[in-house]
Amino acid sequence: MAALPMSESPETTAIGPADLLGLAASRSGDDRTRLMMGVVALCKARPPGAAAEPMLGDIFLKLISDAERDIRQTLAENLAEAAWAPHSLIELLMLDEIDIARPVIARSPLMRDEDLLRVLAEATLEHQIEVARRPRISARVADAVIEGGQPGPMAALADNASAEISEGGLQRMIEEARRMAALRVPLARHPRLNRRLAQTLFSLVGETLRQELQGRFADAGPALAPAIAAAIESAVDRPRPAMTVLLSPSSAGAGDRDEMDRRLVDKLATSGQLRAGFLIRAVREKQLGLFEHALASLSGHPLSQIRSAVRRPSADALFLACAGVGIDRAVFPTVLKEMRQLTAGLPGDEAPPDLSGRVLSPVEAGYGFRVLMEASPAATV
Incomplete structure (x- = not known):
């Protein structure tokens, strides 16, 4: 039988099922090339009728039983989206080496949940990742990926926006994200993430x-x-012992306490331990001076301006100063409430800050604070 030149189009060469079966029995290089080209042509042709499908199943299973890798890969690529392909052939291809299995796992309409679960149970980690990436996988399959507990497949699942992940499944993945950092970004952006x-x-x-x-x-x-x-607050747990010592009541005068506050803040800033959570702790522990020194240090604004902001008739400046160092707008009302208990109601509630707008960046908040204080600097300090 003459070999089919590689340059000849398979669409224009008449190769019937009987020819392919005969070629499958040949071990010559030319016949294997012609066989592969014939399979490609068959895959691109109109799907066969029901009467021809048993013969096609026999042909394809014969090819797989002794075909070389390149023929198996060509079959997988060309049958990946074929709804008429024999299911037994898809089962063989999906468990083949990953480069052959990948297009079938990703796109075959013949793969059922049972097939995908079998891949998860029997195939390699790379196969499992491909299952997790498959569009529109069911909650049953997604749960099996999560149950496996492997970082790679779980990260692929978290990044699969079309997967039917249940709320319980997402909850389990978020719990796993405590130890698997790779899950955090895709989970934060997952379309099924809810408020809770x-x-x-x-x-x-x-x-x-x-x-x-x-x-x-x-x-x-x-x-x-x-x-x-x-x-x-979790970012500043370590300096708590030093803070507790210096926050204890003492008989020191106002000037001495202010100097102690300044030294503590300088020490924490020098060691890299001064964080926004320190401000929350200071105000909760009724230490106004520590709060003011820490906010001035973190923000870079003069201490005099911070103290002026605390005592203004409006909380707008204090809000901007706090936003500039990372205190969230949702937390600020709590800080403000506790602050007013230390300052006889200051800052006042005249024209309170609008907390419903967009999140300010630290740069925007710092700039807004400077503009506001330059426009109305006077305040009782």
Whole structure:
């Protein structure tokens, strides 16, 4: 039998099922090339009728039983979207080496949940990742990926926006994100994430993703507030012993206490331990001087301006100063309430800041504070 030149178009060469079966029995290089070209032509032709499908199944299974890798890969690529392909052939291809299995796992309309679950149970980690990436996988398959507990497949699942992941499945993935950092970004952006799950995830992600979550769930400020406060405070747990010593009541005068406050803040700033959470702790522990020194140090604004902001008839300047160092708008009302208990109601409630707008960046908040203080600097300090 003459070999088919590689340059000849398979669409213009008449190769019937009987010819392909005969070629499958040949071991010559030319016949294997012609066989592969014939299979490509067959895959691109109109799907066969029901009467021809048993013969095609026999042909394809014969090819797979002794075909070389390049023929198996060509079959996989050309049968990946064929709804008429023999299911037994798809089962063989989906468990083949990953480069052959990948197009079938990703696109075959013949793969059922049972097939995907079999791949998860029997195939390699790379196969499992492809299952997790498959569009529109069911909640049953998604749960099996999560149950496997492997970082690669779980990260691929988290990044699969079309997967039917249940709320319980997302909750389990967020719990796994405590130890698998790769899950945090895709989970924070997953379309099925809801307000309750966002609150759990909030403390695990960085500032950029926190702002994304706040923008996405802008109407959930009160619900996110505890998570925001916890995230801020968790960054400053270590300096608590030193702070506790210096926050104890003493007989020192006002000038001595102010100097002690300044020294503590300088020490924490020098060691890199001064964080926004320190401000929250200071105001909760009724230490106004520490709050003012720490806010001045963190923001870079003069201490005199910070003290002026605390005592203004409006909380607008204090809000901007706090926003500039990372205290979230959802947490600020709590800080303000506790602050007013230390300052006889200051800052006042005249024209209070609008907390319903977009999240300010630290640069925007710092600039707004400077502009505001330059426009109306006078205040009782």
